[in-house]
Amino acid sequence: MNDRAVAPPPGFLLMEPPLSPSEPMDFLAPGERIRQPLYTAAEIAQRWRIESDPPELEVVSAAPEPAPAAATVYVRLANGERVTVGTHATKEDASFEARMLTLRMGRDGEWLPVGGRYIRPDAIVSVDVETLGV
Numbered sequence: 001m002n003d004r005a006v007a008p009p010p011g012f013l014l015m016e017p018p019l020s021p022s023e024p025m026d027f028l029a030p031g032e033r034i035r036q037p038l039y040t041a042a043e044i045a046q047r048w049r050i051e052s053d054p055p056e057l058e059v060v061s062a063a064p065e066p067a068p069a070a071a072t073v074y075v076r077l078a079n080g081e082r083v084t085v086g087t088h089a090t091k092e093d094a095s096f097e098a099r100m101l102t103l104r105m106g107r108d109g110e111w112l113p114v115g116g117r118y119i120r121p122d123a124i125v126s127v128d129v130e131t132l133g134v
Helices: 041-047 091-105
Strands: 071-077 082-088 112-114 117-119 124-131
Touching (some): 071 091, 082 091
Antiparallel strands (some): 071 082
16 A cells, blocks of 8 residues: 555635625625516416315225125035135136135145134035125
């Protein structure tokens, strides 16, 4: 490592800029007055068609009403009990869930979470998709 100081290039000034201007800055010349606005408030309102009273806004509920479920997926157990797996807005969505459930049933005897409990795959007799009122 070199311990020698390096000189700045020729013409390089080692001065800090002043913190404030040396002369006071006036935005208005002596004797100059602030100009009046170009337009009055009424002229601006007329030009931009601003109404004095805003129009009434229609009140819209924050959350739309959920659509009624069109199809439900059930599993039927060997003892005859039916357990709800889920409800869906379309039959296609319900059929997709039923297919995914049957694929999971084919795995090495893995117990399935259905309706808040775990069920052995060999206890399931069928997976049903029931259309509701359509």
